[in-house]
Amino acid sequence: MSTPDHVRIFDTTLRDGEQSPGCSMNPAQKRVFARALAELGVDVIETGFPASSVADMEASRAIAADLRETTLCGLARCSDGDIDAVARALDGAARPRIHVFISTSPLHREHKLKLSRDEVLARAVAGVERARALVDDVEFSAEDALRTEEDFLVEIFSAAIAAGATTINVPDTVGYTTPGEIRGLFERLRARVRDADRAIFSAHCHNDLGLAVANSLAAVEGGARQVEVAVNGIGERAGNCALEEFAMAVRTRGAYYGVDTGIRTPRLLETSRLLTRLTGMAVQRNKAVVGANAFAHEAGIHQHGMLRHRGTYEIMTPESVGWPATQMVLGRHSGRAAVGERLRALGYVLDDGTLAQVFERFKALCETQRVVEDADLQRLVEGESASGEGWRIAALSVADGRRSAHAQVVLSDPDGAVVTETAEGDGPVAALFAAMARATGVALELESYQVHSTGTGADARGEATLSVRHGDDAHTGTGNSHDIIEASALAWLEVANRVRRATGTGNGERETGASTRSTTPAPLPA
Template identity: 70%
Template sequence: MNDTQPAPGAAAAPAQVRIFDTTLRDGEQSPGCSMTPRQKLVMARALAGLGVDVIETGFPASSESDREAARLIAREVRTPVLAVLSRCLPADIEASARALDGAARPRLHVFISTSALHREHKLRMSKAQVLDTAAACVAQARGFVDDVEFSTEDGTRTEREFLAEVVGAAIAAGATTINVPDTLGYTTPEEMRALFAHLIATVPGARDVVFSAHCHDDLGMAVANSLAAIEGGARQVECTINGIGERAGNCAMEELVMALKVRGAWYNADTGIDTRKLVPASKLLSRLVGMPVQRNKAVVGANAFAHESGIHQHGMLRHRGTYEIMNPEDVGWPASKMVLGRHSGRAAVSHRLRALGYTLGEAQLDQAFAGFKALCERQRVVEDRDLETLMHGDVRGDVRGDGYRLASMTVSDRGQRASAEVELSDPDGRSVGKRALGDGPVDALFAALASATGVELELESYQVHSVGIGADARGEANLSVRCGDDAWEGTGTSTDVIEASALAWLDIANRVLRARQPVARERATA
């Protein structure tokens, strides 16, 4: 994971960058991502285990829920610094101090807008009033705790001279950390680097405090701007798991941390994060807030270490470094994934068949590969179980029967419970009809399908979205389930999303049933 290209003039010892996690505050403010106090406590435990330096637990003046979450976390989570956010208002600061009562390492985080736009339209305050308020509220916060962070909201759009003046006033009043947020995700890496370098070099007392960056992703540069701030001298970065947060989100912790790891020789900086816990933390947050992580998300997305292209798979089989710059195990994935699908080549299919115990001659491999390609026309991903079934079908792809097929379905959501009735054609062509009730139409549909097929699936995730545009658009349903100890994924498409859901469910059920059939492996030699 080490970069061998050094930065010009890099110091010998890497600088330690503090990770300030604001998943429970700024992240939770993302629409649809609110958490209960108990859920926040669960996430705070995971963040502490991850090794974050500071956890921002909420905004106590905003709600009773935030106050309760701060109190719960303060009682139980003892290792990281626990921060709460407060406007530069005396009543807010008092409420925040009460919420931190009992915390082992409390921090009060106070902020005020500093840009001309915010001063005029949001605060309706003059520069002098902003300066006086900032200094007075930092001093008030220091009366409660020794650790006070001061933030200049919309700092990157603030006049540089005035920004330096406000920062100097906060330091003189007792602030120990100075945060300069790119609140609107407006700045660029070059500007960010220069701004931090200027403030640290010119503001009186700047070298006695820690400078922090808090970047938003409105232009997709939150991680890049945070890294640039580190180059400019910042030694704390405020970020969130999965990059959740207001509007387009915040700097994604997993991306920042791994950029510093992979390009360590360039940045000459590191964090105390246990990177092996990044993926578990990402999955936990996704479950808690119900926001799935996009598959192509860096580091923690399902496709981050997955390869389907035949060219890439061939390279990976020769040397993993050809197409990966990180080890999946280092961030919490079990291994790289060779996804077999329509873009895969002979090398990957042959490699997977050998791993399953099949040694084939060229002619037999030709047959197996032709059967594999035919199977790819019916499903997006071909799993090991599908290859086993393919080999059992004498490598021609003539799988025993087509499994259960949907003949008709009726779903109703009237009354207290939804109902669904399905009619299927079984592998022998007989008609099977079942009816079931559920908490919603999809729940009822899956219950009816389980009754008709005898396959019980435990749903882990369910997503529907549109594929195509205009008159050609179709609904696609994607399911992730567990059946016993095994995990399965299925896909179905239709002009009706409920029907697509049924097809996705049957896609998995049929593969489960085929896997249950005894497979006599016939090993052939070249």
């Protein structure tokens, strides 16, 4: 069996990804994320566009001082000033690369650059030569390559290699191409470009038609051995090829593609969540690999199959990308087998008749509640007066001031006593969670928080979802209410009560130094 070819992963989250509206990061945040990318195993990190801002220059310098094993790259137009700025930014880097680019398509030449083909060619060669005089590793990109005449691409790439380029990037800058087209283009370029074997050919695909990952995989079939990606697929407009999706496609279909990457896939989820915390841009629930629903099953047919053999409905394991386990979501589409399995996991051994009765009550509950949690199942089995009901909200109030917010919560504890606590925070939700932590004595570290509306008109409700950590354990909580603050409190309490049931915390004993610490720098909603 032949050894798979290695496909370099060139991550542009800190450059093209950060250009996505609302995703800008300061130098300190870029430095943190660059370390995470190195730990993830990417081959090349594009640290920024140093000539564009002081922040990008500072970030690139800081990252260059930190990382010694990963190739670090800076973007530059084919101009002396830009190229020299990258050299200064990466001065002292162990493995520096200068990435020069110029537009090549007729549309860009006429309307953006106002240059002829010969003038574009001359600038490209001059840019590559200047960069190569400063570093040994030079990448050349023909911006809008997929709308450029093929004979001109052959000419300019041949000239770039002769001038010293070691990587040739063929960007689909506006997400225009299709898999068949880009595969064929790479095959022809590698056959026609002079001295093509002296350079690595690279694909940089945008997602305007939702084809970035598919096009990147097709480029690999055509001979690309570097793929430019961004975590969570962030980037200009509809974004870039998603790192996590490409990496798992190659891993899952390795026998088909015959290539591999150096990505440490169990780190994908934590890297995705770190980016969410740094930028405040949430990942959609049905996002492949790292979305909350990626390994969640609710339909009865799917759950029944999963209980028999997980391979029936999962082509990769959740653990392989960093999720702790498959999630069986109980809702109105779930069947009796899934409900019975979950009850057994909670310690309930029911005969068929009793299970039938509980399942009937479960289906009735699903008419008014989208997701049925463990506590709900406990009530269905034992009744509303079941012991261990947990903390409940008696009252709460939040005031948002100019400089800080103030929250007061009144909770009834599992023994029926009333506990009142207050706290301040940077925003109303942060203050609320801090007060909840004081009242329950449960310390939860907030990783992500989202709110959205469910239903329409007078029936509309707010749904709050949060991801937290309690020690080494990750938890997700959901709350629904006509009031967003109350929904947030219910989501937080759902997790706190789960922790209480598992550890006994909150039954008169509090964790030392209990508090809620938000690691999300993005402002919480009012």
